[in-house]
Amino acid sequence: MDVAATETNVWGGGQKPLNASYGKLMMWFFIVSDALTFSGFLVAYGFSRFKNIDSWPIADEVFTHFPFLHGVDAPMYYVALMTFILIFSSVTMVLAVDAGHHMQKGKVVLYMFLTIIGGAVFVGSQAWEWKNFIKGEYGALETKGGQILQFVNADTGKRVALEAFATNIDTPRATHQNSNGIWFVGETSLPTFSVAEVTRGFEANENLRIRIQKLNAEGHKTVLTREASLNKIGQAVAVVEGANLIHNEYGNRLFADFFFFITGFHGFHVFSGVIINIIIFLNVMMGTYEKRGHYEMVEKVGLYWHFVDLVWVFVFTFFYLV
């Protein structure tokens, strides 16, 4: 092929038709495919939610904790803080990229460092959020069909924790350990109370009502009458404290599954982003890119980091706001 033909043919090789390097293009392709993966997850969440639109848990009642404020009902504030942390670390990243364009090594080091700190704080916050979600707050009963029965005080309208009313019944039933019994049969720890204890406590307290998952016309959870509550508690088969992949005291178990899956997948992205940032940070410190003559690697990890921020914007909306 002669030189003139190469120059006139944009896609003939030896050119940069998209005005971006190979590495940057590959990062973009990865991001596009990863964006489709995340949209698959989020749309699956939407599907399950539309399927149970009249009984889905209310996020404001689930995520109510804020560090050092025990017992204070603070929905939204903590995730809002996490969102700001992530946006801010995105800004320091883009400043690092900009400093790289100007070949200012010191500034790149500083901004990369701040980005890593921001990412680490975010991952830590998410771990704390998970801890609260797994531990649970009030406890609930579960029926055979997997419906969740929660307890409210009819006088105040506030939720009541199981430990506030469940009466103790002496029972020899203890957690079965495979060290003292059939070795191949084991169980995870029993809930603090048995269904019988909760039922007896409920019968003894006249002002307690059961709250079911169904939403009423105003968008609140339906609270049953005393008679209906007494009838409903007979259907309970298990005590649920906290949430895991099988049981969820906050309501529909799919909610917990998607919460763990989507925020977990996102948290893993943030974690790997922090690791990649650290590697690039060390390279910057050693002067690898100074010698190479350009800081394009910083730009590439920057793209990934902004993408992680972008995904969080959507997770924030669909899990906490909508």
Added chain:
Amino acid sequence: MAQETHKLAIFRGLLKFKSNQQKIWGVLIFLSIVTTIEVVLGIVKPAPLNTMFLRMKLLNWIFIILTIVKAYYIAWDFMHIRDEKGSLKSAIVLPLLILIPYLVFILLVEGNYIFDVMRDGFVSWNF
């Protein structure tokens, strides 16, 4: 990658910045304002916005639109799509713009159908 290639105007040229760094801070302020509005609306939940619009609460529509606005500015200014060539821009954005709404449409309609079946059909979840 010369820094002179940055396009420094946002809001369709309404706001022009002197340098790329100034633009970054400007976009941060804008994103913070949008997030603050979202959080305030999420905590207050003003009653007039609870009216239904196109089968969804008006408030939820506002949240989704604000989210897309935020996503646009993160992609355009932080990920520098604004500075890329038109062909690369479309190669990135068009697949997402076509496939995601399609998936959303198809699965949400299906989810809604299953909800109707469980509500009106012969199976009921009352145990």
